[in-house]
Amino acid sequence: MDISVYQITWFVLCSVLWAVYFMLDGFVLGTGFLSTFIAKNDTEKRILINAVGPVWDGNEVWLLTAGGATFAAFPTTYALMFSNLYSALILLLFSLIVRGVSFEFRGKMEGASWKGGWDKAILVSSFLPALLFGVAFGNIFRGIPMRNDFTTLQFSYEGSLIGLLNPYGLVTGVLFVMLFAVHGALYISLKTVGDLNKRATAMANKLWPILLVVAVVFLGFTWPATKLYDNFIKVPVLLIIPVVAVVSLLMVKVFAGKNECGKAFIFSCLTILFVVFTGVAGLFPNLLPSNLDAASNLTIFNSSSSLLTLKIMTAVALIMVPIVICYKIWVYRIFRARITEDDVLTNPDAY
Amino acid sequence: MNVVTLSQLQFAATCMFHWIFVPLTLGLSIMTAWMETKYVTTGDETWLRMTKFWGKLFLINFALGVVTGITMEFQFGLNWAEYSRYVGDIFGAPLAMEATITFFLESVFIGVWIFGWNKIPKKTHAVSIWLAAIGTNMSALFILLANAWMQHPVGYVIRNGRAEMTDFLAVVTNPYGWIKFSHTLMSGYALAAFVIMGVSAWHLLKANETDFFKRSFKMAAGWAFVASLLVAVTGDFHAVEIAKNQPSKFAAMESIWETKRNAGMCLFLIPDSNNECNAVEKLVIPGMLSFLAFHDTNGEIKGLKDFPKDMRPMVTPTFLSFRLMAGLGTFMIVASFVGVILSRRKTFIDNRLFLYVMVFAIPVPYLAQQFGWVVAELGRQPWIVYGVMKTSDAVSKSVTATQIILSLLGFVVLYGFLGAIDIFLLVKYAKKGPAKDTSSILDMKGRG
Numbered sequence A: 001m002d003i004s005v006y007q008i009t010w011f012v013l014c015s016v017l018w019a020v021y022f023m024l025d026g027f028v029l030g031t032g033f034l035s036t037f038i039a040k041n042d043t044e045k046r047i048l049i050n051a052v053g054p055v056w057d058g059n060e061v062w063l064l065t066a067g068g069a070t071f072a073a074f075p076t077t078y079a080l081m082f083s084n085l086y087s088a089l090i091l092l093l094f095s096l097i098v099r100g101v102s103f104e105f106r107g108k109m110e111g112a113s114w115k116g117g118w119d120k121a122i123l124v125s126s127f128l129p130a131l132l133f134g135v136a137f138g139n140i141f142r143g144i145p146m147r148n149d150f151t152t153l154q155f156s157y158e159g160s161l162i163g164l165l166n167p168y169g170l171v172t173g174v175l176f177v178m179l180f181a182v183h184g185a186l187y188i189s190l191k192t193v194g195d196l197n198k199r200a201t202a203m204a205n206k207l208w209p210i211l212l213v214v215a216v217v218f219l220g221f222t223w224p225a226t227k228l229y230d231n232f233i234k235v236p237v238l239l240i241i242p243v244v245a246v247v248s249l250l251m252v253k254v255f256a257g258k259n260e261c262g263k264a265f266i267f268s269c270l271t272i273l274f275v276v277f278t279g280v281a282g283l284f285p286n287l288l289p290s291n292l293d294a295a296s297n298l299t300i301f302n303s304s305s306s307l308l309t310l311k312i313m314t315a316v317a318l319i320m321v322p323i324v325i326c327y328k329i330w331v332y333r334i335f336r337a338r339i340t341e342d343d344v345l346t347n348p349d350a351y
Numbered sequence B: 001m002n003v004v005t006l007s008q009l010q011f012a013a014t015c016m017f018h019w020i021f022v023p024l025t026l027g028l029s030i031m032t033a034w035m036e037t038k039y040v041t042t043g044d045e046t047w048l049r050m051t052k053f054w055g056k057l058f059l060i061n062f063a064l065g066v067v068t069g070i071t072m073e074f075q076f077g078l079n080w081a082e083y084s085r086y087v088g089d090i091f092g093a094p095l096a097m098e099a100t101i102t103f104f105l106e107s108v109f110i111g112v113w114i115f116g117w118n119k120i121p122k123k124t125h126a127v128s129i130w131l132a133a134i135g136t137n138m139s140a141l142f143i144l145l146a147n148a149w150m151q152h153p154v155g156y157v158i159r160n161g162r163a164e165m166t167d168f169l170a171v172v173t174n175p176y177g178w179i180k181f182s183h184t185l186m187s188g189y190a191l192a193a194f195v196i197m198g199v200s201a202w203h204l205l206k207a208n209e210t211d212f213f214k215r216s217f218k219m220a221a222g223w224a225f226v227a228s229l230l231v232a233v234t235g236d237f238h239a240v241e242i243a244k245n246q247p248s249k250f251a252a253m254e255s256i257w258e259t260k261r262n263a264g265m266c267l268f269l270i271p272d273s274n275n276e277c278n279a280v281e282k283l284v285i286p287g288m289l290s291f292l293a294f295h296d297t298n299g300e301i302k303g304l305k306d307f308p309k310d311m312r313p314m315v316t317p318t319f320l321s322f323r324l325m326a327g328l329g330t331f332m333i334v335a336s337f338v339g340v341i342l343s344r345r346k347t348f349i350d351n352r353l354f355l356y357v358m359v360f361a362i363p364v365p366y367l368a369q370q371f372g373w374v375v376a377e378l379g380r381q382p383w384i385v386y387g388v389m390k391t392s393d394a395v396s397k398s399v400t401a402t403q404i405i406l407s408l409l410g411f412v413v414l415y416g417f418l419g420a421i422d423i424f425l426l427v428k429y430a431k432k433g434p435a436k437d438t439s440s441i442l443d444m445k446g447r448g
Helices: A003-038 A042-052 A056-073 A075-084 A086-106 A112-142 A167-191 A194-225 A229-234 A236-257 A261-283 A307-334 A341-346 B003-042 B045-079 B081-115 B122-151 B168-172 B175-205 B210-245 B247-254 B288-294 B315-342 B352-360 B363-378 B401-432
Strands: A146-149 A154-157 A286-288 B156-159 B162-165 B265-272 B277-285 B383-385
Touching (some): A003 A042, A003 A056, A003 A112, A003 A167, A003 A261, A003 A307, A042 A086, A042 A112, A042 A167, A042 A341, A056 A086, A056 A307, A056 B045, A075 A146, A075 A154, A075 B045, A086 A112, A086 B045, A086 B401, A112 A167, A112 A194, A112 A261, A167 A194, A167 A261, A229 A236, A229 A261, A236 A261, A307 B081, A307 B162, A307 B168, B003 B122, B003 B175, B003 B363, B045 B081, B045 B175, B045 B210, B045 B401, B081 B122, B081 B162, B081 B168, B122 B168, B122 B175, B122 B383, B175 B210, B175 B315, B175 B401, B210 B288, B247 B315, B265 B288, B315 B363
Antiparallel strands (some): A146 A154, B156 B162, B265 B277
16 A cells, blocks of 8 residues: 555544543543642542542553654654654643652642642642643644755754744633533543532533633634634535534533533543544644745655554554553443542542 | 753653662562462462552552653653654654553553452452553563664664664564563562562561561562572673674773773773773683673674774773672672572571661662663763764754753752652651551452
């Protein structure tokens, strides 16, 4: 088969990996930064942390896989994306590091200042990745100021950390924060009982209108700020993707309003997946466009690995990803029960 | 300082910090799995208490290994963009495979193991720690195959302005990688066993839970002795690979300036890089070096003078690190051998001096491994991919020195803080000793 078939396959696979990462870590991040506002005491905080406890690490691996897949399939994009967005990604990295250890450390000692300190750490280190991922993707959609010459292999970047905080980047950042907030609130209500459950559902319902407003602003702003709509105008059938995203977003409210948080959560998953798919469908075949000149765009064609590497990676993905999905589903089934006060108070292994 | 030096400094700092936690994870995951298997097969509750106690330390340590690992994957793109672009066609694949095949296995089943007590059958629970341990150990294979390609590149061709893979099988069967993997894995097992022995010795000195800690010590001593011996054996094979494929590294490890056959090994030696010779050479074992390098006393060892000055690694730190690693490794073999003998005796806990030594020996394998990595990575310089790409050509062009200084400061502060807390918690839980009561685990009714 022609190499472009594999390049397109890996464009789709990388998009799916990133989308699934946001869907899975989205509720962990959301639960993390909402815990400060939803939980009223230490036991409730622990219930929330234990609700994500068995799965957060496995969910984060989707990020490593998405990063690793981008590296293996599109090394030039991996190299230039990470080095050009250096400072923002370092901040993101620090947040993810703190987030992981906070879950682990918080319950290892007693004392209000110890736990309070880690609570603040969880708040900040869950909020920042949500915002920064949004800002990063906003800037990817918009293009970053880089000049690349693929014949002389000269690559340069003219942007800065402050430059990333442009209005469109920030709107996308807020969009991610709100998506993950609603997603997290629904996850909490799915995993808790009683008063905590009621508060989480109420929170999801309260946050949803804000999410809707941000989503409308994002979709509108995307028109002047990016070239994402070009592909949809060229191939109108692609519009099904944003339509699914919008319909899912509306269904979230329908079910959350009826207190059916399980269904609302499923639609929230779909919303996140299809928001990401909308973005990447608009990007295709670009992976990271330049906003200086189109010849500098990093595309799946000018930044991919060789045919042999793409073939090997395709075989690995076809074998491994279904296996991973199978055992992940098994794990979610084992831990599907809601977490009660009794669980965290009597289990010596709880976080 | 320039971008290259700063990038190297940051990579070394984050990598060495990561490596404080990884080897204990490698070893303790397997040993915890072993203990739980013993519990499941014998029903003996002491094995269960051992699983819980050592497993707790494993988890506290594991957390920091995981989060500092994210840095490693990001950093290739962040600081080494030219490298990532140039070799990504080969280097990216093992990294992606590491994540897909092993990280998922490790992270998902760690979650099952932590939260699955009482929720899943005993046997399934034991299987989950085995899967996590296998994931952890296999991840070392993939990353070391990637590293081996930097040390001894195989199965590639320079094409389209970069290195492209031509033979995937050659990359994954690179003997350099498999030897390094076994060397690293065994050193991880030895390190974990030394930690168990050290903590057990501390409790035995205080006569806490003597049955529990005697059994732990005895088990760990066996592991430590076998693993330390295998570290030496695989290290010997490794040296042969280095002599064959990385002559400049081998010359720096042994501080050999002149090319010679039948080269002897000096037990006492002080290098003098400025004058391209050794200031002191005493106690020479004739032919020993040629024998170590080629298993043939007549083998020709290349001297550093055969390489232009800018193609040599820094001699003194490479040489010293190698000697320190080997010396500490020898200590480990001797100490664990004594441990095996003494821990079989009824009067074991009367050997107070030995127990003290074992408490203070906990840092020994840690230091040996750090020195080992210094030899491996410093000895490869000035190459990032030996003979293919120089480190100075590999850094990100769009990253400024100021950005790296800031991120490096951030890493130092953040890692320093988290590392201190983690070690504090490890010490706290190690001193606390095992839980008296396992009824909450044994109650299999569950609280689902």
